[in-house]
Amino acid sequence: MNDSLFSIQSSNPTHPLQGRRRAAPCEALLLTELNPHAVVDHPASRAEAIELQSFGTLREPCPKCQKPSLHLILRQDNVRIAHLLCIDCNSCYDAHYAGGAPALTI
Numbered sequence: 001m002n003d004s005l006f007s008i009q010s011s012n013p014t015h016p017l018q019g020r021r022r023a024a025p026c027e028a029l030l031l032t033e034l035n036p037h038a039v040v041d042h043p044a045s046r047a048e049a050i051e052l053q054s055f056g057t058l059r060e061p062c063p064k065c066q067k068p069s070l071h072l073i074l075r076q077d078n079v080r081i082a083h084l085l086c087i088d089c090n091s092c093y094d095a096h097y098a099g100g101a102p103a104l105t106i
């Protein structure tokens with residue numbers, strides 16, 4: 001079935017984007033695709049899925065596969081840049097508000 005590159009661990013049910021957002025609820029996120037190799041440290045061996053800690057999921061669908069599979073991935077041992085990861089198509093995204101402010105900086 002779905003042969004994901006990533007193994008998602010979800011231990012924090014709080015969604016920082018929704019919980020701390022003070023902006024208007026109608027404000028849409030603008031997603032920009034990132035190169036997964038630029039944001040996540042990939043081991044030399046691809047035999048095992050990369051373990052990532054998810055800090056929540058988004059209601060917005062993935063721009064590429066249109067599935068609501070976006071996970072918020074903050075900086076951690078093997079993550080260089082906070083980003084959104086679609087676990088269906090393995091795409092990584094940066095997110096900004098319409099006004100240009102970064103959405104993933106807490």
Ligand SMILES: [Zn+2]
Nearest residue numbers: 062065086089
């Ligand atoms: Zn996707």
